[in-house]
Amino acid sequence: MYVIEKIERGRGLAKILIGVVSGIITGTGMGGGTILIALLTITQGIEQHIAQATNLVFFVPTSIVAIIMNIKNKNVDLKLASIISFFGIIGAVIGASIAMKVDVRMLKKLFGYFLALIGINEIYTIIKEYINSKKMEQ
Amino acid sequence: MIKRDLIKKIILGISAGFVSGLFATGGGMILVPAFIYLLKMEDKKSRGTSLVCILVMVVTSGFFYYRNDYIDWNTGILCAVGGIVGGFLGAKFLKKVSEKILKIMFLSFLIYVSYKMITS
Numbered sequence: 001m002y003v004i005e006k007i008e009r010g011r012g013l014a015k016i017l018i019g020v021v022s023g024i025i026t027g028t029g030m031g032g033g034t035i036l037i038a039l040l041t042i043t044q045g046i047e048q049h050i051a052q053a054t055n056l057v058f059f060v061p062t063s064i065v066a067i068i069m070n071i072k073n074k075n076v077d078l079k080l081a082s083i084i085s086f087f088g089i090i091g092a093v094i095g096a097s098i099a100m101k102v103d104v105r106m107l108k109k110l111f112g113y114f115l116a117l118i119g120i121n122e123i124y125t126i127i128k129e130y131i132n133s134k135k136m137e138q
Numbered sequence: 139m140i141k142r143d144l145i146k147k148i149i150l151g152i153s154a155g156f157v158s159g160l161f162a163t164g165g166g167m168i169l170v171p172a173f174i175y176l177l178k179m180e181d182k183k184s185r186g187t188s189l190v191c192i193l194v195m196v197v198t199s200g201f202f203y204y205r206n207d208y209i210d211w212n213t214g215i216l217c218a219v220g221g222i223v224g225g226f227l228g229a230k231f232l233k234k235v236s237e238k239i240l241k242i243m244f245l246s247f248l249i250y251v252s253y254k255m256i257t258s
Contacts, residue, residue, distance in 0.1 A: 012216055019217035023224020028237055030244050032224075033163030036217060038251040050210050052162035053203035057214025059196045062221040067189050075186030077179070083144075084151040084169070084187075085194040091155020092195040096202035099160045105258070112255025114161055119248040121167075126241070 014044065023062060030122070033059065034115060041108070048108045049099070146176055151191070158195040162203070165192045 018039045026032030033055045040051040070076050099107060150172050158165035166188050173184035203209055232240075 015213055015216035016220035016223075019220020019222075020224035020227070021220075022217070023221035023226075024228040024232070025224075025240070025244060026221070027225055027228030027232060028240060028244075030241065031164065031167050032221070033166075034161075035244070035247070036221075037161075037163055038247070038255075040213070040217075042251060042254065044213075046210070046213065049203070049206075049208045050213075053200070053208040054210060054214045054217055055162045056196050056200040056203060057209060057211065058217045058221050060193070060200075061218045062225055063189050063193050063196075065222070066225075067186075067193060070186030070189060073182075073186070075182045076190055077183055077187045078190075080147070080173075080177075081187050081190040083147050084154070084191040087148050087151025088155035088158070088165070088191055088195040089198045091152040091157075092159035092198040093155075093202075094152075095156040095159025095161075096199040097159070099162075099199075100202055100206050108255050108258055111161055112252045112258075114157075114164065115248050115252035115255065118164070118167060119245060119252060122241070122245050122248070126245075 011044070015040075018043070019058065022058070026062065031118065034118065037111070038115070048104050048111065052099070052107075052111075143177075150176070154191065155195045155198070158192065159199040159202070162196075162199060165195055 018036060021039065022032035022036035024032075025035050036055050036058055037048075037051045040046045040054060041048055046054070067076070102110070150169065154165040154168045154172075157163075157168060169188035169191060170184050173179045173188060174181060179187070200209075
């Protein structure tokens with residue numbers, strides 16, 4: 001019993017740490033959610049659907065604080081937000097319905113391609129920034 | 139002109155929502171750059187506005203994941219606790235230099251994970 005408890009506690013700590021790392025990444029605007037899902041599936045062996053659902057739970061409390069701050073600082077365009085959100089709901093219903101139908105292996109593969117796409121885009125941005133900074137120097 | 143702007147917003151909303159629903163992440167990575175480059179909004183306002191949109195999409199997708207019994211509350215809450223701490227730490231102590239290092243680390247990890255997932 002003691003050993004099981006200890007392992008469970010260790011797992012809990014690992015999950016909190018994964019949250020901390022994801023929270024830091026979120027602050028840089030690079031997408032803490034992708035890191036959270038990837039870390040949960042790879043280090044904790046959590047099933048892809050469940051890992052993705054965990055990110056949904058993770059997002060709500062962490063974002064609400066940021067949203068309140070942003071509304072206070074007038075950094076929210078509410079008219080645009082309502083248009084995007086309206087069509088976003090339609091998209092989310094379609095996307096989530098597909099995710100529910102797709103089996104784990106397939107979803108994992110799709111997620112892998114999605115991550116690769118983000119990676120390529122990030123590299124492209126870094127190179128572009130580098131070239132721009134070189135131009136500024138001249 | 140107004141019409142074309144609306145079409146842009148409709149496509150943007152649907153695609154960000156679709157990704158949010160399918161992968162439960164990534165909506166912000168579509169919305170923030172799109173707001174900045176397509177709609178010519180400033181950086182801060184783009185981030186703030188995208189957060190509100192994503193929250194709506196997350197709640198919508200969450201309903202589906204919940205109904206199919208995919209939500210592990212224990213893991214979710216533990217991660218969220220860590221996330222709040224991490225968000226605070228990041229906002230307080232992150233400097234430009236360390237952000238660059240973090241970006242490279244993030245990127246390397248991303249490439250590693252995507253390779254592992256595609257070949258799994």
